[in-house]
Amino acid sequence: MAASIRTVVFLAMVLAVGFLMIILSCVLWQNWLPLLVALTFVIAPLPNALFSHCGADEFAGTYEGASGPIDLGRFITAMIVTSGFALPIVLAHAQVIHKAACIMSIFGGGLVYGTILAYSAAFSQEESEFD
Amino acid sequence: MSLPHANYDPRRVCLNPFPEVDFSKYRRTVGVYIAGGLFALANWLFFDACILSAHAKTPWGQPDTPVPVHVTFVDWIPGLCSLLGYLVINLIDKDRIRGQDGFGDPRAVWRARLFLFIGFALMAGGVAGSVTVLVIKYIVPDHAEQFKYYGYANVSQNVALMLSVVVLWMAQNSSDEYEYNLTL
Numbered sequence: 225m226a227a228s229i230r231t232v233v234f235l236a237m238v239l240a241v242g243f244l245m246i247i248l249s250c251v252l253w254q255n256w257l258p259l260l261v262a263l264t265f266v267i268a269p270l271p272n273a274l275f276s277h278c279g280a281d282e283f284a285g286t287y288e289g290a291s292g293p294i295d296l297g298r299f300i301t302a303m304i305v306t307s308g309f310a311l312p313i314v315l316a317h318a319q320v321i322h323k324a325a326c327i328m329s330i331f332g333g334g335l336v337y338g339t340i341l342a343y344s345a346a347f348s349q350e351e352s353e354f355d
Numbered sequence: 356m357s358l359p360h361a362n363y364d365p366r367r368v369c370l371n372p373f374p375e376v377d378f379s380k381y382r383r384t385v386g387v388y389i390a391g392g393l394f395a396l397a398n399w400l401f402f403d404a405c406i407l408s409a410h411a412k413t414p415w416g417q418p419d420t421p422v423p424v425h426v427t428f429v430d431w432i433p434g435l436c437s438l439l440g441y442l443v444i445n446l447i448d449k450d451r452i453r454g455q456d457g458f459g460d461p462r463a464v465w466r467a468r469l470f471l472f473i474g475f476a477l478m479a480g481g482v483a484g485s486v487t488v489l490v491i492k493y494i495v496p497d498h499a500e501q502f503k504y505y506g507y508a509n510v511s512q513n514v515a516l517m518l519s520v521v522v523l524w525m526a527q528n529s530s531d532e533y534e535y536n537l538t539l
Contacts, residue, residue: 307395
């Protein structure tokens with residue numbers, strides 16, 4: 225129990241650092257476009273979560289998995305994640321934002337998304353213990 | 356024990372030096388993720404070119420000459436072709452292509468194959484069209500490298516879309532590989 229609380233606190237800290245990086249990348253150059261990266265990474269797991277309940281039954285899982293809605297959710301999630309990485313690069317390439325802001329926002333976005341992934345992984349592990 | 360035959364082939368002499376990692380379980384998932392990533396990457400490449408074109412400055416060192424070329428609707432056409440092909444290919448019922456004998460309408464199989472052909476023809480047309488645009492619009496007039504990038508981005512977009520659809524197709528067929536020996 226204490227371990228899981230420590231994990232949650234650690235993940236929350238990483239999340240905060242991620243958001244800090246993104247907000248710093250906005251503030252330091254007075255250009256608030258990199259904030260879109262945070263939004264992108266926050267909504268990235270949403271299609272996966274929505275469509276994961278549209279499949280057949282949960283025991284089919286990833287092995288069978290021959291259902292369109294789940295694949296669609298994964299496809300959209302992958303699209304949004306790639307967009308989250310591509311957006312600051314494109315903005316920096318068009319010289320709308322500074323290069324350092326691009327790197328910082330990508331790093332921060334990666335931290336945010338990694339936190340979400342790690343959190344959901346920890347949760348699903350706990351759920352499977354009670355099966 | 357229902358291990359595949361290859362795992363304890365009695366004729367095998369050498370040990371398999373690679374650790375036994377079962378990717379087949381996650382192949383579909385990983386394939387779909389990669390396909391989605393490639394799809395987004397393709398479109399971002401093209402949007403990058405569009406944004407650069409909208410922000411385009413004059414060639415380096417010549418501040419007075421106007422920008423010679425922009426991304427126009429012509430550049431969008433190959434990508435739109437590829438996207439249409441993407442839709443067509445993914446709307447096909449995969450079981451129809453295989454055409455089990457004694458099951459279903461043989462004419463439906465024929466029609467499904469025709470749709471698959473149209474889809475891949477659209478995608479190949481997109482790639483060919485993007486190369487055409489690159490050559491005619493950017494290479495033959497010999498624009499600066501800065502502007503040739505638009506053409507390269509267009510070609511990359513269409514090639515990435517093609518790769519994406521191939522990966523998606525393989526991923527969605529892979530779950531049936533134990534039952535069917537797909538030769539497509």
